[in-house]
């Protein structure tokens with residue numbers, strides 16, 4: 001039995017920060033008590049902050065499917081270096097995670113390479129059946145993701161950005177009809193439904209070539225987000241489903257979500273650091289590193305999102321970590337694929353934003369406590385408290401970090417937050433009591449385990 005004693009840090013507990021000793025036994029926190037009260041092999045973290053490990057509920061590992069863009073090894077190296085000890089991967093890998101068999105194969109692959117714990121979202125296709133969702137839940141899915149407006153290549157088993165065409169290989173995107181049909185099964189399972197909230201009808205009406213960033217904004221208007229949220233919320237409310245909105249990007253989308261919450265919808269909201277830190281004005285400097293769906297919008301949208309975090313209407317900050325190769329991203333605005341890496345900069349960018357808001361400790365709620373609740377992990381992760389996994393991040397509040405391409409562990413080096421300077425540095429990171437990162441070095445390989453939401457029976 002390994003007993004560790006973290007001493008000297010300011011510790012963020014569910015009741016707020018304080019000067020505590022934290023003891024860990026066999027990977028689990030056993031006590032959080034007054035200084036001098038704990039025993040074990042001492043880990044001196046004096047002058048640092050001790051925070052719960054980050055949980056990024058929105059990453060795209062690209063694995064299996066696109067090893068030139070990323071894999072579970074590079075994804076979780078970036079996560080570990082950024083203080084993220086659990087990632088929850090989206091199901092649009094290839095083959096897509098649309099069946100229990102596909103989920104189990106992906107879990108085996110991830111287990112062989114992952115440096116941090118991981119969970120898996122399952123895909124809803126327009127052809128998905130209630131039985132498939134039950135099997136996916138039994139196999140350990142954290143919940144279900146529907147990409148409104150994204151077609152599915154049946155031969156390649158791949159989700160496509162295409163809005164749909166007459167190609168017989170393309171299955172129609174899941175729509176409000178699909179969600180209404182599957183809602184009773186989702187309600188029965190009690191798992192969250194996540195949507196990519198852009199209404200395809202509105203996107204279709206505004207399609208245009210991209211010459212300037214203004215074209216991007218005009219092609220993906222905020223109404224696409226607000227309409228998708230309102231329509232899906234109406235279905236979710238009727239069936240008492242937990243609806244989670246991925247990557248909210250606009251003031252209008254936020255307003256639609258707040259109206260749905262006021263009407264009684266069980267709805268949680270996620271936004272991403274890129275929407276909180278960047279606006280259209282940054283495109284001139286960042287170029288296609290900033291191209292993503294939905295797009296980074298205007299300063300008024302950024303203000304509304306920051307305000308919603310402050311009011312605790314948004315409970316989750318995740319990254320939509322979606323790397324490509326730097327060569328692919330070097331194409332022009334029309335052809336560069338959408339997405340940016342983000343998992344490595346999630347925690348520090350949130351600490352900095354929370355510091356700007358007057359309380360840096362809020363970051364732990366946005367990137368750890370809130371995401372744990374969404375993923376059904378509230379009983380094991382997201383807090384520094386007895387009985388919880390010893391997923392710990394040691395942060396030095398006296399050192400700064402500037403996000404630079406050369407420090408990035410992902411395959412794609414250039415991201416939307418590059419150049420941002422934050423007044424914190426990550427010193428070391430522990431996964432279930434095991435050091436996985438210290439002073440710029442990753443220290444162990446593939447020790448990650450799959451996490452499953454509490455309360456779902458294992459088949």
Ligand SMILES: [Zn+2]
Nearest residue numbers: 058090320322
């Ligand atoms: Zn995504």
